[in-house]
Amino acid sequence: MDAQGRGRADDIDPADQWVLNPNTGEYELRLSPSAPQSSQSAVPGPRRSATRRAGAPARGRTATPVAPEAPGREVPPPRRRRGAPPEPLPGRRGRRPVKKKGKAKKVLLWTGGTMAFVLVAAAGAAYLYIEHLNGNITSVADDGASTGGFQKDKAINILLIGTDKRTGSGNEGYGDSGSVGHADTTILLHVSKDRTNATALSIPRDLIVDIPDCPTTREDGTKEIIKGSTGVRFNTSLGQDDRTPSCTMRTVTELTGITPDNFMVADFNAVKTLTTAVGGVDVCLGKDINDPDSHLNLKKGMQHISGENALAFVRTRHAVGFGGDLSRITLQQNFLSALMRKLKSNDTLSSPSKMIKLAEAGTKALTVDAQLDSINKLKDLGLELGKLNVKNLTFTTVPVVDNPAEKVKATVVLNDASAPQVFDMIKNDVSFTAVKTQKKKEAAAVAARLKGTKA
Template sequence: MPPQRRRRGAPEEPPGRRGRKPAKGKKAKKVLLWTSGTVAFLVLATGVGGYLYLEHLNDNITSVSDDGASTGGFKKDQAINILLIGTDKRTGAGNEGYGDKGSEGHADTTILLHVSKDRSNATALSIPRDLIVDIPDCPTQQEDGSEKVIPGSTGARFNTSLGQSGRTPSCTMRTVTELTGIKPDNFMVADFNAVKTLTSAVGGVEVCLGKDINDPDSHLNLPKGTHRIEGEQALAFVRTRHSVGLGGDLSRIELQQQFLSSLMRELKSNDTLTSPSKMIKLAEAGTEALTVDSQLNSINKLKDLGMELGKLNVKNLTFTTIPVVDNPAEKIKATVVLDESKAPEVFDLIRNDVSFTEVKQQKKKEAAAVAARLKGEKAPASEVRVRILNGGAPAGSAQSTLSWLQVDQGVGKSENAGNAPAELAKTTLEYAPDQADQARRLADILGLSGSAMKPGESVTNSQGLPAMTLTLGKDFKGAGVSLTPPDKAPDDIKKSTADKVVCAE
């Protein structure tokens, strides 16, 4: 595909910005566009007409800087984390009639979409807008190219991480990293019109209500049962709150997850994927509705992301919400705080690329093979010989681990080998075949999983003797803290998969 060109006579744009429209926002209902739009891009990218149309789609895209808050963009050979942000800013034709029309917008609907490294599964983690969080300081690129640091705030609602005090999507991205320990690769922001135009492009999506709903605030008026909705009615469906569940934001999140599940099924259906007219409508709607970060500012880049996301099977796309409890500091419950007994485990699952749903049998076989590394005889701790390197853990971790192993665990044949040549995301233990019994003992002491054990060749320690190599990665939490990640989602975490219909009550 030829590189995109600046329109003749157009002024040069600042680096990292397309400089078209100001950042837009919208209900994050766009997990959708990638899988669908990918086919449209491929169909259209033929001949002169296709090239000109791609140039038109490139001109549709609005991008803003990520201000260094991302990983620098998704990679095809790694797990993917995309932050989907929907705002309540009343932009777009027909939206001025909704309340709060003068607002700068908030992070009203936010989903962290994690796609596994092998693309066999994905988790869409909803973040409640009323969750109390700490918003960090946000270095933010201004219109003139200068940088301004927007002060953070403690004990703030999550939705104020966007729009308020000049905060941009990169501030929301930094807040998510602070909250979850997961650094997003990219972000996407969409406005109210995205729900309307995208649902109309696919001919509507099917939703289910377990009761009659007549909500004057969202303008949703539908009887109990299954309905196909699009346009204004689809927007009313994802906005309704007081008429479902307990009437709060958590109940609305469940409604939105049902909507997104249905939209994903529609986008993956043959009726959509084999219809050039629907694909063109989706390409138009998606590129017009979205504001993306500067790493996703072209059709080519969106197409590449779409190709990766298109590998997903909807039955292995799980929707869940950060576990929260009512804010104990409030008499009238208006906000929520993290459920500290459950939320950290959910974050660990995502950081460790663990599926929230059953995946193909091959995955189970691979997991069993990895687990087998832990089975077998274990050498006495006194016979374990290991070099310890710091590969991304906090400063001093190698020495503290050495002291703990020697004093508390009896691993006397151990030494601090300094810093590793490169940082690692996860701690690893490398060993030769004849050191397997030593590796199993050390893994047992450290709480290492089979996946952290790397069969290979031994190296020599400072005394010229063969030794294993323990490299402490960024996941290292301290000497004596188990490094075994969770291997499945806890049973008490509420979740649903995109292949099933759950009627809203």
């Protein structure tokens, strides 16, 4: 085969195309760069000695450049093995081959990106929902009547006020449809400093009290002092003469010597919406109740109530006890105890839908003081109250006696013999639960001694 067929070297002698490499001692074929090889040509590779000299480059690596050729001759780069990657051009750094991402890595990247998007979206949705709940909250000034708000390292006193204002769908049928919203049901909730126990003190609406002068901030920001009243029913501390919840606070302080930290006002709708949100509560009745005034008709035994039935239950008085407000207080306490148990139950706490319904119902139905005017502040209070074991919650009522000034008994007055002791126990953070437990032990011991004596 001639030079034309071997290397397309035109008139160059084939013998001149084999060059000795002094570093390897081998002859290597050197072709002109302008004479490309055909892919079909079978050009023999360089001859190799039996053993590679010490210091020579390993196989597969670029050989050390040979000595310059005679003038006019170009030395082409060494021939590379078939399938080997091309050598980098002089003066340029070689690129590393681009590795293709594996399918698993692509899936991880896609999933991670999606998760990041979901988290950002969820955070945004949570923020918007919190803002929505904040927009639900109605707050009014405490006018300096409170302590300035509850503190985490102290006992907590929250004034819970249920008004008889008939606003809301279906509420006009309950009694006095034109009520301005009196303090119909009032409870001072005391939670101990260590959060191990609590006392719910009911204040009768028909208790005769003195209402002090009440500095009041109006909705338009103007301020005025509403004159106090002597010897009037407690429920007129709210609504009457345009009195606000801060005036009820001052009246409670005047009566008990205890200054509330915060207040919450609930209307008829709060009872209906809160019980519906938790799926209803269970109450136990000692006898059948059929009260045409409250529209309640329930049989004796355990009953499940919510919505309208729950409101009728707390409004009932003519069909229980002596038919007065004191008899109704017992029902209200039973209802609140059942509601608190349901709020603390796993059935409620583990249900996102119920928690959302509760958040909606609570923020819409309650009016709070300005110290509790955001969902975060209400959450902090809720976390403190949530530490309480409801088994250690004691319901009691301000000790009262019939008003001696009345021939037809309609109101009550403070029992001066026992009421001060109850107020002092709350002020001094004494557990009513512990006192009751101790009294039971003492009674049992007395009974055991009497039984032994008779034997």
